[in-house]
Amino acid sequence: MSIDAGNLLGWFDLAERDLPWRADGVTPWQILVSEFMLQQTPVARVLPIWSDWVVRWPTPSATAAATPAEVLRAWGKLGYPRRAKRLHECATVIARDFADVVPDDVEVLEQLPGIGSYTARAVACFAYRKPVPVVDTNVRRVVARAVQGRADAGTPSAKRDHADVAALLPDAARAARFSAALMELGATVCTARAPRCAACPLRSCAWRDRGFPPGSAAKRPAQRYAGTDRQVRGRLLDVLRDNAFPVTRAELDVAWPIDEVQRERALASLLDDGLVERLADDRFALPGQDRNDSTASR
């Protein structure tokens, strides 16, 4: 089964969310920034961060001129701070090697830091209107249901997923908007939990035709967060973000006093990721931040 382009696009014309990175005049770089922020992160949480960010650093070179510390602070608690580091690196490469112009070629984009299969295609499609398949978790779910008649998408497979979506794309003139519409449908109607089938605009759906068979119960154990290294890293970074000057080990210790071994492991991984810097006096700071403080002189 396929998806009728006119059917989906007609719905999108009426139901498209008014997201700021979709507005006229938003540059490819600013769209790229939105895609970094939206990786595994809900739209509602990205909105305020993105709005401030693109005003402060409207171009790759402006972003590259900032310190990693400034970028990490602006990222705030958006999560996965390695994304912020990679966005900064990505800006540096584009400013230096691409004359401050975001590439429009998928294969070139994929070589940039923090840009993978999805983001490369999203930028090519949304910023440059290229008719390339854009496959995210929403698209995979919509295709699994409407086309394949299954409740959930299978294990991701870039090659197969791209082929599945490429087969659905209409003519090149409408392909980019079709991809945006497919994502939008998955994000707002054909959702993972409690899909709103009564509001679905699709006239054909293989999953519905089969009587909505449930997904296979073989799900991976729910991801836990409390007590994980991720939480410890988050606590440590939280301390560093909140301090304009370098902090001592003792100040980090209180962020996770329970388990010293785990705390050291988390700190080592942050250093390894380039998200934290160790100074010669054994204090710690966000990379590139001011090293002076009021206590150093007395």
Next chain:
DNA sequence: TACTCGTGGAA
């Protein structure tokens, strides 16, 4: 392929 990597709101 499977696992790590944050965060917080909704059910």
Next chain:
DNA sequence: TTTCCAAGAGT
């Protein structure tokens, strides 16, 4: 309260 999961990337 616990569970789910939200425009993925890198290894």
